[in-house]
Amino acid sequence: MVAGAVWRVWHGVAAVGLAQGEALPPVRYLRRGKASRLQQLMVGADLLFILFAVCAVGAAVLAVLAHDEANGVAFLALSALNGAGVVAVLGADFLALFAVTGYLFTALVLLMGVALFFRAQAGSQPQTAAPWGRVFALLTVILAAQFAAVLLIDGEFVLSAQAAISTTITDALFGAHGVSLLLAGLVLLSAVIGAAMVAVRPNIAGGDGNDAFDEGLVLKDIDLDEDAAQAPRR
């Protein structure tokens, strides 16, 4: 009964995107093995699309509502990974890999910002143990379940006819759109240089200085000779 309801809901959602009188294969048709290979691939791709889309939206909601900044960044990474999955299901594998790389870099930078944020507030507020372990364990379970679903559901995407699109994209990137790519690289280089200059510039935002933050950045003096003398000798 529940499976039938889920099937009807999915069938209704999928029917919204029907184009040019295209018909979805009925479920009994699939069970009897009478559906064509293309129809089976369509069902697999649709299920993967729904899986990635639901996880992306859920992670996005949790990223916005998270009180802990690190949890928000982790859920953003999960949402971005699922967005990359959606892009992969759409047939743009190159763009999906680019998205994964870019958002991993984004998550790393933001996590560094979160660490600095907590270090800056360490002197003014009591530190509370954030449940990062549970959140990252949850993310690991979700990603493992999605990986298992991708393996169980037919992994061949419906738009596999565009498998050679990566070559086409690189041809376009370094050919007709080469100047745009060069300008984008210059923008990124300018941003890196500007970020470095802003980071080392004193008196930004007219502040008086954050002693707790400065103390957190200074490495503690470690007397290596003294440590070596106190080490137990064998």
Added chain:
Amino acid sequence: MTLGSGFLVLAAVLFVIGLLGALLSRDRPIALIVSVHLIVLAAVLNFAGFAVVHDNVTGHVFAVLAFVVSLAHVVLLGGLLFGVLRNNESTSLDDIDNLRG
């Protein structure tokens, strides 16, 4: 099929979530960055989806360029956040509205 129009719905939902998050995170700069990235993700989904539907590579190229601009945004805001934290104890967006070069 679902892929034909599903990406539009997904991108719209992500855009609305990001927009609401950006409006509601007045005192949390990292939450603001997260929300802006959700908006960028929605735009990239639209670029990729339309590029696939219309069989046009230009959409993929624009998505790549959007990603690069998004990375530049993160790098610049990371440096800005570092500089603000170095000089101010508060990181509330309302408290650092007196940025000057």
